[in-house]
Amino acid sequence: MKGTILLIEDDLDLGKQTQMFLESSGFNVAHAMDGRSAVHFFDNQKFDLLVVDIQMPDADGFDLVSSFLDRFPDQRFLFLTARNTRESKLKGLQLGGDDYITKPFDVEELSWRIHNILNRAAAADTTSLSVADVRLDMALMEVSFDRGHRLTLTSREYDLWKYFLTHPNTVLKREEILLDVWGENDYFLGRSLDVYIARMRKQLQFSSYLTLNTVFKVGFVLKTAATD
CATH class of the missing domain: 1.10.10.10 (Winged helix-like DNA-binding domain superfamily/Winged helix DNA-binding domain)
Incomplete structure (x- = not known):
């Protein structure tokens, strides 16, 4: 496997399609459809990267990531969202996000972005x-x-x-x-x-x-x- 991904996306169809493509690209992917499920996954498994939707029924993606970073400051993540405002992008990057991708998106491009992020992380972790x-x-x-x-x-x-x-x-x-x-x-x-x-x-x-x-x-x- 190229890496372990937690995909946090409340749209069932989009989430499953994205999960299937990423898994066909060699990633190991868990799909959480809400904040509560995301917390459960995060508490029970270590992930190389979080792919986080900002708008969910029970959670704000920014707040969710902030809570994860309080426990694991080195956790890598990117945002995948329909919010295309300058303020949202800046907030995501200020939190330390590796990328900020707006919907609609090309799933193959997402796969390569994830691949590049994890390659950079692996290079940084050699020591x-x-x-x-x-x-x-x-x-x-x-x-x-x-x-x-x-x-x-x-x-x-x-x-x-x-x-x-x-x-x-x-x-x-x-x-x-x-x-x-x-x-x-x-x-x-x-x-x-x-x-x-x-x-x-x-x-x-x-x-x-x-x-x-x-x-x-x-x-x-x-x-x-x-x-x-």
Whole structure:
């Protein structure tokens, strides 16, 4: 898949047609027809891009996006709307929108615009690694959280963060972690691993969506709330 899209569009026919075309272009698309459904999708899945209609029966697209950005400031989005006023376009761009497309629109052009946005995003993320509301800056060796906290890591902390964020929702055996991160497996390194795990759990208090769980007699799993 080229990317995961949340399409928020209250027109059923237009929404389904757009969803079908984008899926035929390789995107994974969820379609929400109102604000309430959009919130449900957003709470339970991470999306590379939101495509948002401004006028919906139960929500204003600007307000909806603002509420999402309060939780995930790096969320990418574009507006797809019949509002063609200068004021609306400026408001959409001021919110940080990647694009503002007015109806009627060419769905193939929309597909390419989305493709270009996600390609730019991928290029910008080559020095970072993100899962849910946690981002690891590999150049600065820092971990940051969407709630606003940022922590500078030691070399070993960085190695462990990178290892777990690369394998979310996967049970990782203790011996695998020691061999892959430390390069060897023995009793004393195992005790050191426990110290670093405790430290990571303390740091994860700033995340709303990630927990580091122990799998009895096996190892650990970095779990996202959406998988519960």
